[in-house]
Amino acid sequence: MAGxxxxxxxxxxxxxxxxxxxxxxxxxxxxxxxxxxxxxxTRLRLIRGELGIDISQAATRCGLPIATWSYWERxxxxxxxxxxxxxxxxxxxxxxxxxxxxxxxLERRDPDAEPAPCTCHCHDKS
Numbered sequence: 001m002a003g004x005x006x007x008x009x010x011x012x013x014x015x016x017x018x019x020x021x022x023x024x025x026x027x028x029x030x031x032x033x034x035x036x037x038x039x040x041x042t043r044l045r046l047i048r049g050e051l052g053i054d055i056s057q058a059a060t061r062c063g064l065p066i067a068t069w070s071y072w073e074r075x076x077x078x079x080x081x082x083x084x085x086x087x088x089x090x091x092x093x094x095x096x097x098x099x100x101x102x103x104x105x106l107e108r109r110d111p112d113a114e115p116a117p118c119t120c121h122c123h124d125k126s
Contacts, residue, residue, distance in 0.1 A: 038103035041076040044069065047095055062092040 036042045048058050059069035064085065071077060079085040082101070090097040098104075 039076055040078050040082070040100075040103075041073045043100055043103060044073050044089075047089070047093060047100075051093065058093070062088045064088060 036046075044058070048054065051058070053061075055070050055073065056066045059066040062069075062085075068079075072079060086097055086101045089095055089100060
């Protein structure tokens with residue numbers, strides 16, 4: 001029987017976008033689940049999704065070329081000057097610098113909670 005669970009992962013999702021983890025379901029049969037790969041490109045997509053902005057809006061707010069941001073997301077490439085790019089995104093979009101640079105688990109924040117403190121020092125008084 002050919003169905004979505006019987007296809008090869010590459011046929012169902014774009015290359016490099018998800019990793020597959022076969023596991024048994026409650027009924028005992030094997031079910032294929034997925035989770036996003038923890039890559040810079042995926043983190044960029046997650047940021048945009050959370051903020052509800054498109055590539056051009058994100059790039060413009062960060063002072064980065066739209067075509068370059070798009071390339072990072074589409075091709076999964078890392079910027080040559082990764083630290084500079086991460087600092088620009090952190091400052092413009094107030095994203096956690098360490099998570100953007102290195103990845104890690106995602107935490108769901110309480111919508112009523114205070115925002116996380118900004119680590120980019122953009123609000124420091126000199």
